[in-house]
Amino acid sequence: MRVFSGGPGGLTQLQEIPFEVSPRALVVADFDGDGHDDLAAVAQASKTLTIHRGAPGGFEAEASTITLKAIPSRLTAGDLNLDGFADLLAPTILGNTGGIAFLPGGPGGLSESQILAEGSVSEPLVIADFDGDGFPDSVALNRLEGPARGRRSRAGSPSRSIR
Numbered sequence: 001m002r003v004f005s006g007g008p009g010g011l012t013q014l015q016e017i018p019f020e021v022s023p024r025a026l027v028v029a030d031f032d033g034d035g036h037d038d039l040a041a042v043a044q045a046s047k048t049l050t051i052h053r054g055a056p057g058g059f060e061a062e063a064s065t066i067t068l069k070a071i072p073s074r075l076t077a078g079d080l081n082l083d084g085f086a087d088l089l090a091p092t093i094l095g096n097t098g099g100i101a102f103l104p105g106g107p108g109g110l111s112e113s114q115i116l117a118e119g120s121v122s123e124p125l126v127i128a129d130f131d132g133d134g135f136p137d138s139v140a141l142n143r144l145e146g147p148a149r150g151r152r153s154r155a156g157s158p159s160r161s162i163r
């Protein structure tokens with residue numbers, strides 16, 4: 001992966017991060033709340049997230065990993081529980097089933113995932129505050145359950161379908 005730095009003259013290459021196989025999805029957010037955005041990526045057909053912490057000169061070359069129960073097809077970040085640490089949401093697929101993995105951020109970075117909406121294959125995910133209560137909500141599309149419909153979920157509570 002190549003990282004580019006923006007400046008008055010445009011983008012210049014800042015660093016290159018080796019990745020064993022092609023990343024399928026990536027997202028950048030401050031998962032550990034240290035003020036530097038961190039990079040989370042997942043390779044094709046892999047259940048393992050690779051996380052490079054952000055640092056003043058770019059991303060740290062050394063990565064940590066978290067293995068999910070199923071293969072994430074997309075990565076989305078936002079502070080869903082408003083604790084000041086970015087969290088990660090990922091629709092996951094394993095065979096004909098899947099779910100939505102929620103990985104909360106914290107001082108040590110991302111923690112092991114909780115599975116929301118287990119059993120359905122859902123993507124893509126968007127995060128916004130639909131009900132105006134100040135907590136971000138999310139919508140995912142169910143792909144294998146007949147007509148597409150929204151699934152609204154909140155981190156830490158069961159999701160419910162909306163039409």
Ligand SMILES: [Ca+2]
Pocket residue numbers: 029030031032033034035036037038053054
């Ligand atoms: Ca960080």
Ligand SMILES: [Ca+2]
Pocket residue numbers: 078079080081082083084085086087104105
């Ligand atoms: Ca959070």
